Amino acid sequence: MDRTELAPMIDHTVLGPETTPSDVDRVLEEAAEYGTNACIPPCYLEHVPDEGDVTVATVIGFPHGQHATKAKLQEAVLAWQAGADELDAVCNVGRLKAGEDEAVADELSELVAAVPIPVKVILETPLLSDAEIRRACETALEADAAMVKTATGFADGVGSEKRRANDSAASGGATVSDVELMSEYLPVKASGGIGTYEEAMAMIDAGAERIGASSGTEILEGAPESDP
Template structure:
């Protein structure tokens, strides 16, 4: 059973991210027992210099690349040392009703690597029907997780989105989660992972709250 810190993916994915930023996130993740979600260009070096479990993003942040390009990028990331892939779904195609194309791209990336693939659905941009459709499509394509958002569009994770997606696959809540209180609300809604640039603050606040187990968080309304 993973501890709460092991369910936190400490994240640095901004457009100006440098190796020094990644190194800082890796050090914090190692110190606090978290995973790290970093840009693909730094995965090989991070794997060489750190034992932190690595997650990276593919077709980020808009999901508009060709399926074969995304699949090759995923293979490269896995060969470089990534243990999990976060793939952005193509929201435009989903909203245009091109469900077969959306499903096929996810399936191609899933088939390209022997590691878990999470599908970033960009929930803040989707209607309730669209959210349910992408959840079903990703499940049909054998994605292991659904992730709420990139954090680079409108809004971030919400309890309602986590609850809706959890009916299809385990959920990584991501986007705008900056405190243990907010993370605990996502866990109670059914999230299994949290993605956040504030991962270190979340874990420190979790420690201050008495280090409750996930089971305790889900059974206790205030996460303590």
């Protein structure tokens, strides 16, 4: 896959706790230059140029998904009104692990219904067993979400058997096996620990249709150049 084909599949991302306005401006400029999308914190949506063709995503309930449902809904509506093109919403992992699948699905359904733009559901797969990932995907499917996303990249997962057994998951990142499983249900955004063209292509080969990465430009620099 060459740079032209890959670029629109990448969400060039800056979401760390120390993200500054200048960081966001840089990512938006790089996204425009390279032809990627951008994923930025909701407080910086005002930095998105009024005239531009970059698809901009922001996050809802980030990073743990434990906001009150009303707060998530208000955050989603405000983000859409501020110009976001897509929303990446964190599901409530604790409720999922407690078996409260209906509550998780209800909250996600309300989020999807609250805005006229695509909602991707962040599952935080490094914290979940395969059975829990399937249940999370089923709730996202029931809620009519546009995509499921692997992770925020900020999960610590202390005590998780899965993370102890899988080095990639232990770093909070996406794994090929998780992407393969998730793609049985909905389009997948692979996010967390993807920093090279080879890593991105492994996720795409596994079924990912979008890549979330703070190294979006580096990934594209490693891709074959487009034909003239």
